[in-house]
Amino acid sequence: MLQPNPLASARLTTDPLDLDPAVWPSGTVRAADGAIRIGGADARALAAEFGTPLHVVDETALKVRAEKARAAVEGAAAAAGVHAHVYYAGKAFLTAHVVRWMLDAGLRIDVCTGGELALALAAGATGPSLGFHGNNKSEAEIAAAVDAAVGALVLDSAQEVALVASAAARAGRVQRVRLRVNSGVHASTHEYLATAREDQKFGVALQDVPAIVAAVRAEPSLEFLGLHSHIGSQIVGTAGFAEAAHRLLALHRDLLAGGTVPELNLGGGWGIAYTSGQTPADVEAVAADLVGAVVAAATEYGIPVPDLAVEPGRWIVGPAGVTLYTVGTVKDVEVQAPDGGSAVRRYVSVDGGMSDNIRAALYGADYTVRLASRASEAPQELVRVVGKHCESGDIVVREDLLPADVGFGDLVAVPATGAYHHSLASNYNLLTRPAVVAVGAEGAHVLVRRETIDDLLARDAGLTRVGSAA
Incomplete structure (x- = not known):
């Protein structure tokens, strides 16, 4: 036998032929x-x-995971008396087959470019089944999203209020929008994967939310759905999501004074195991923790529990x-x-x-x-x-x-x-x-x-x- 190599990490398995079911596809x-x-x-x-x-x-493994994610989130939400929408984050991996498989499993599709939007539509997705993200959406992309009647267009800056409102007015539509908020929650992940830290390109600051939402509500061609947060990717715990929900629902409570806020979107970022020994939380536990955190915060603030939306991608297809x-x-x-x-x-x-x-x-x-x-x-x-x-x-x-x-x-x-x-x-x-x-x-x-x-x-x-x- 070879002597142990001092360069090797202790985590490495002693059997170089094994297939850890936590890492490999179930089949x-x-x-x-x-x-x-x-x-x-x-x-x-x-x-x-x-x-x-x-x-x-x-x-088969992909379809099972998609259905499991939907069932876990919808089940946890139903137990709390609210509805939930599960979007598949297309940026993780998107093809025509994948679009159809996700729709068949009862999921919606989240896209973030004109190309992803075009592929989803060409594969048979309808506008209401789509959400559209992006920190720098072009006027052409905004127009395409509005023309497709996407179910939710996520505003990522104050500038986009006027851009989307103008596109919707030209199309004779009322466009439903969410506002992405930089919650300041620091997810335990790689620096480039943490997307809610203060010094980065996504979302708007907490203190800017009231003025931007007021601007949205002042536009007759826009309908405000609620706040959106995405704290990072490859996150294996739920504490960060709970803290983000707590901060967002404080804003949510204040925004109710000016009109309805029907939902809250907590994004995605659920982690998976890439090597043996990594133990991300089970999806049922993640769903229960997320919904539980929202219910607890809403109860603390004395407001109704909003409908929920999440956007897993990696967890489903990775x-x-x-x-x-x-x-x-x-x-x-x-x-x-x-x-x-x-x-x-x-x-x-x-x-x-x-x-x-x-x-x-x-x-x-x-x-x-x-x-x-x-x-x-x-x-x-x-x-x-x-x-x-x-x-x-x-x-x-x-x-x-x-x-x-x-x-x-x-x-x-x-x-x-x-x-x-x-x-x-x-x-x-x-x-x-x-x-x-x-x-x-x-x-x-x-x-x-x-x-x-x-x-x-x-x-x-x-x-x-x-x-x-x-």
């Missing part, structure tokens, strides 16, 4: 021959048919996704260990990288990796999985254990990649973006086709198109 198993099967599909067969890197979505990579070069690098001695870090390069998963480079996010194509009785070895980009920060999995015989041509799998992977993908170094494939009872089918080199070249105006004059 993922390791077959007798060692190959991973996702939603009934052999990882080797998926890679052979669709190529790698490949984003794989367990369709755990349903797995990314498959093919291993290329493997090299050992001697580095200084924490005790002052030396140790070896094994770098395992794969055929993707930060162009299909930017989160490790952007947030320092941790991930799990497993050998997906075969069994191995080799001892475990500490590895760092890296991509093929011209960046030293091009890291996919910062640290994990793989069999020591992992090598060229092996297939490896990284779980919990359903959210913010395809949606944040790029063409850095002119790599083509991976395909996204859904697997389930009816086999595998493409959600988003793989980009080709021809796709990349077609956008370059300096190249002569085939069949055109030079």
Whole structure:
């Protein structure tokens, strides 16, 4: 057996072949021959048919999680005597199939750009089933949202009051709006994921809310729905949401003196497990805590409990996704260990990288990796999985254990990649973006086709198109 590597964190499992059900999609198993099967599909067969890197979505797991989120929130709200609306945060991962699956599960769709709005509408969503966010919505995006009769347009600044009111008046509509409030609650997450701190771009300050709501109410083409808050992403506790609800309902109480405030939107940001040992709260507990916090605050302030809205994205789609990579070069690098001695870090390069998963480079996010194509009785070895980009920060999995015989041509799998992977993908170094494939009872089918080199070249105006004059 290899000696323990002093570079390895204590959290790393002693079995580099295990599949922790807290991290992997519920339909993922390791077959007798060692190959991973996702939603009934052999990882080797998926890679052979669709190529790698490949984003794989367990369709059944995704649908189950969507329905579970809706049922938990609606059930908790009903117990408190109010209604709740669950929006799927499309920024996490949005395709036509996903839009339809979310609508079928009884969810609404939250979009934040004209492109996301166009896709949702093209996939069959109707305006009333949509919410529209964005801190810098263009006039064209506002007009498109109003023309589509979106159910709620979230104002992110005082300037947007006049912009939205004007667009609604031109369209002959009364547009329903929410106001995003920067509650000042500091979520326990990465700095770039905390979206309610005072010094950042989203929302309006607490003290500015009364004047902005008065301006909304003065516009005959606008209807005020209520306040909106989003305190961050990848949040694994509920204390921050409870504090945000308490602060917002103090404003809510004061705003009731000037008119109705029918609802409160507490946003999303529910965290998931990316590695073993991470224990985000169960969705039923999250829903109960959120509703309980709102009920407690409303009772304290002596006001009716408002209807509620939430916007989970990552929690629904993140755990349903797995990314498959093919291993290329493997090299050992001697580095200084924490005790002052030396140790070896094994770098395992794969055929993707930060162009299909930017989160490790952007947030320092941790991930799990497993050998997906075969069994191995080799001892475990500490590895760092890296991509093929011209960046030293091009890291996919910062640290994990793989069999020591992992090598060229092996297939490896990284779980919990359903959210913010395809949606944040790029063409850095002119790599083509991976395909996204859904697997389930009816086999595998493409959600988003793989980009080709021809796709990349077609956008370059300096190249002569085939069949055109030079």
